[in-house]
Amino acid sequence: MKPVIKSIANKYENHAANLIINIQQNEFGVPITLKDQPDLFDIQNFYYSGGGGFWGAFIDDELVGTIALVKFEDHKAAIRKMFVKKEFRGKEFSIAQKLLDTLLEYCRENQINDIYLGTVSILEAALRFYEKNNFVDIQKDVLPEKFPLMAPDNVFRHLTLK
Incomplete structure (x- = not known):
């Protein structure tokens, strides 16, 4: 069961939305709804049209x-929408690392030198993961003006690739 990482678009939006909202609400109790995340139902325009991307990890054709x-x-x-289904987390599958490596490679190929993210403090494993990958804490008030802020975010990180 080796994960396959590939670009995904609108065809997978319901799968992605179900995976993400289940983790946000049911697992971590993050106060966010699908209505708060219209980007999930227009992946092509929201992520790709501006020069970004959206990737999925699949095991046996299941989005995990x-x-x-x-x-x-x-x-x-x-970085947005970094989620891995509970039973596929950890070193055995290394899905989070493979997803991040794919995104970072895309950034290098496309001259994206500064990568930011916002998350919530209750996602402690995610915070450790980003720290392990050399992301450093940054205060909200020094984020770039155009950074796409999400309401629940209360922890921010930055990585310089250059």
Whole structure:
């Protein structure tokens, strides 16, 4: 059961939305709804049209993880929608790492040098994961002006690729 990482678009939006909202609401109790995330129902326009992307991790044709990139300035982008189904987390599958590596490779190929993300403090494993991948804490008030802020986010990280 080796994960396959590939670009996904509108064809997978219901699968992605179900995976993401289940983790956000049911697993972590994050106060966010699908209505708060219209990007999930227009992946093509929201992520790809501006120079970003959206990737999925599949095991036996089942979507088990996602990661997305919103490009908001020439050389700056934000990670969004990084979620892995509970039973596929950890070193055995390394899905989160493979998703992040795919996104970072895309950034390098497309001269995106500054990567930002916002998350919530209760996602402690995610925070450790980003730290392990050299993301550093950044205060909300020094985020780039065009950073696409999500209401529940209260922790912010930054990675310089150059």
